[in-house]
Amino acid sequence: KTIGLQVSSGLQDLSLRDRGGRRRDYHDLGINTRQAMVHVQECKTGFSGRMIKLTTNHFRLTSRPQWALYQYHVGYSPEMEARRLRSALLFQHEEHIGKTHAFDGSILFLPKKLENKVTELFSRTRSGEDVKITVTLTNELPPTSPTCLQFYNIIFRRLLKMLNLQQIGRNYYNPSDPVSIPNHRLMVWLGFTSSILQYEENIMLCADVSHKVLRGETVLDTMHSLHAQVGEERFRDTCAKELIGLIVLTKYNNRTYRIDDIDWDNNPKGTFRKSDGSEISFVEYYKKQYNIEINDWMQPVLISQMKRKSGNIQGSVALIPELCSLTGLTDKMRNDFNMMKDLAIHTRLPPEQRQREIGRLLHYIQKDDNVQKELRNWGLSFDYKSVSFTGRVVQGEKIFQSGNMFDYNPQFADWTRETRGVPLIRAVPLDSWLLIYTRRNYDVANTLLQSLFKVTPSMGIRMNKPNMIEVDDRTEAYLRVLQQRVTPDTNIVLCILSSSRKDKYDAIKKYLCTECPIPSQCVLARTLSKPQTIMTVATKIALQMNCKMGGELWSVEIPLKQVMIVGIDCYHDTVSGKQSIAGFVASLNQTVTRWFSRCIVQSRGQELVDGIKACLQTALRNWSKWNKCLPSRIFVYRDGVGDGQLNTLVNYEVPQFLDCLKSIGTDYSPRLTVIVVKKRVGARFFAEVGGGLRNPPPGTVVDTVVTRPEWYDFFIVSQTVKNGCVAPTHYNVIYDTSQLKPDHVQRLTYKLCHMYYNWSGIIRVPAPCQYAHKLAFLVGQSIHREPNRMLSDRLYYL
């Protein structure tokens, strides 16, 4: 091993001490994108809107003035292999190095400087061997260095452990006060996410409440109930679909594993090779090691791939279903409205309660002697009051629809009522269309049709009577009808499904998106069964169908000319074929009301960038066809970027965009802005209203205090929530030659959150991101291959 002089090596080795051996930098530290953008060097803040007083869930970290962390390399002569031994030998000298230290076997961190740059210590092993230990200072780390920040995070996690919180995955949870939801056999643990980072002016702790959903049953229990539900024939497939990708806990250790495969040919009687080379059966092993009796000897074995250094797969672990408990929610559970409703009661905390829970954590930290001692030893402390500052609420947007202009109530961020009965910008007539239903749903189909005839005229949609077709409630029956009755003139197919069984939906979508490219709309019969809501439902269906056929609903004012907006999002299909899908959409017209789309389906391990380049090229060609010129400005909103992937984006994806633009022509140099959109962030903002805390109103922009100094970034709260806390969306402008003021980029972004046609209100992300998400989701969930390009100028994926 070479002596680690660089910061990065220290960082890597340090993270080893953190459990799991994952070395990913979740906070994207050390990626400075702002320095390349001259126009935001001085100032990256906007100015428009009214001021609002906000508090957040960030707490200042305070350390003594001359705080530094000292990094030492520790060498052994003769060389000692075992890490435990290396630690034991070094810690014989606590009188020299002090009681406070962090050591991973070769790199030692101390809160104080040793007398000499090189210290030699002598120890003796139990076998009487003399060992020389050389402790060499390699780095004095200022509090803001990435290694130091990483280090703070590790120390903080130690504190959480000292508070007897249980680590599950990345976060810590309190097991002593669980909420159980027996209706669904779920248990919810309250816990905390924490990260310590350098923010605009201070190093701060961002602490948030986190809920862990756990299940009170073993994987074997789940398999049994699946067997009871689907029967022998579909059992294995269903198990794979339901279980693969889930995280399990075991009965015997405190680790989490991801289920990557199910080995049906193996069982607990099967054997494996232990590290000492001997063969042992699972039954024997668990009996011997943990005194656990495996009852069911016929169950299959779960396989979990072990990821180590730089993501290489380094073999796999076999797990026994009977000894594993599931955590988290499956897609199926997420789609279960009742379950999510029951969960939401416990997990959606309103602002005051959320802030109270976070306060409780800080209170624990403050009152625990051991924790305080540990903090003192490192010379660290926290400001126990959360940070307050001012944000801005930008003015509401006007909604335009066929020459009419509407304001909406900013409190609800919704204009369903205001625009009801107003002609759409572009209404596509339903001249020739199919309405397919089963015999049971004949009445429902008729009710829907009558309601559609009532609601469409005021929207300006011309509608003929459809071809009403009754089918058997079987997938093949639906497909046969589609094959026989869809003609090139068919505008759209409307199917009424009697159950939410996915296979029928998938088959219809697959056929109509690939082989026979016609827009389609599926509706669950149950949705139509309530007389009191049928008009609302019919209105929504009419709008959705109109969009799917290429219609336009409303617009907002976009002051920039010749601009193309791009949205990208990814969907990772963990079940079938383990492929990833990237959805790509790009605006086609001046008003940003029509969208071109492409989809990239790629197998695991393949890089996304090549596909994106081709998409951008085609998008530019299409834009120029529609506008008779090329766009002079391009905005890319990139969603689906995981924690720690920013580097890849900056170094590979952005250069590919630039390459692509260059390839269009030597005289073509549009202004490009690339913005990374992140929905899952730890930051929460609360508006101080009359002594209490409320959710900030839509349009709240935050670009100070809790943003990062090395980025051109900002937060926008664009949506409203009925209960719980609103989550701000984080925007990180990683590349920008637009020369636009930050205020304009913020405003444009907020405007685009108004343009998602499946929701007549403001959403969490710019519409192109949501469209790209919808597309990727449809392809990943149902179609599994690239949709027919004939459809690419319509929102068929809504």
Add this chain to the structure above:
Amino acid sequence: MDKNLQEEFTQIIKFKPPLHKQRHQFVKDLVEKYKPKKVADLGCADCSLLWMLKFCSCIEVLAGLDICADVMKEKMHTLSPLPVDYLQPSERSLTVTLHHGSVAHKDPCMLGFDLVTCIELIEHLEESELRKFPEVVFGFMAPSIVVISTPNSEFNPLLPGVMLYRHPDHKFEWNQAQFQSWALETARCYDYSVEFTGVGHPPTGMEKVGFCTQIGVFVRKYPQTGESVQSEKPTAAVHKTVFKAVYPSLKDEKYLQNAVIGEVIFTAQIIKHRLMSKREEYGDDPERKSKFQPSVNCFSDYLGKLVVEKNMEPFFSGNEVYVPLATIFSFPKVNRLCGTFEKLCKLIAGKVPLSSDSSAVIFNIEHENEEN
């Protein structure tokens, strides 16, 4: 200090499994044989023996004592309950406590144990401590069984690299005669019997050398004197508790109630779903409605076969489904948890929506499946 390490380099080649594992296995076998409920490990160091013992289902109280708090603290979190222990509380109760203190001092927290283990402990004691040790363990704690292991110095010449003692912290290492005479004297003094054995067999031809680790198993000859004797010895607490973990257990009413409520609602849901899917299947077809018979005996074997009596059938009433408690009680899992029907009723009272005569669980199905 870490006594498992000391043989890692020298003896791993010789003993398979390694000697420290053999010592632990020896204790575990003893636990399997005598099924003690309360076990204390003196000189528990990195808690590895305690960790192993926490999986033994007979043990309800585990305690560790060590003179070095840091060494205990390093791995003590491995003795905490796992998330799964909370998710599926076990039948038995288990409390694990770690104390910081000396084996030469009496502390009431060390009373009441069935088995006391002193694995590779005594050779670390100073003479003065060793002198007080028998009185503390055999006189004061007075468990039914004591296990003491210590290096056999006659074996040392066979170990590469061992100069004087096997570990720099050892104050002495005894040969077989020395250990046995000390043990016999101690046993005689406190009315115990003692048997000698060991782990780490000597090489063939050198059997005279004896085991590498010599072990004495002491069994108390007089019967348990009961709690009264313990209270006669009022001793001030001298040990400091550094760790305590109470494992979730069904013996604790709180966890039992949670488990029963969970199981009752879950079982009732299964019955309700069966009933509803039957209705949905036939519901829209009036001429087939007559065929509809609520029946629950088509469950898979896993859920258990039940005897269906007339008054045990679930039924609809308006927007509500009634699932009789008697039906739910007939499910093996519920049955096992509660034991008696009365207990079931008591545990779920006020926690689960019940019919007016408290004979059935009620579900309102009006708002079900509203949206998707």
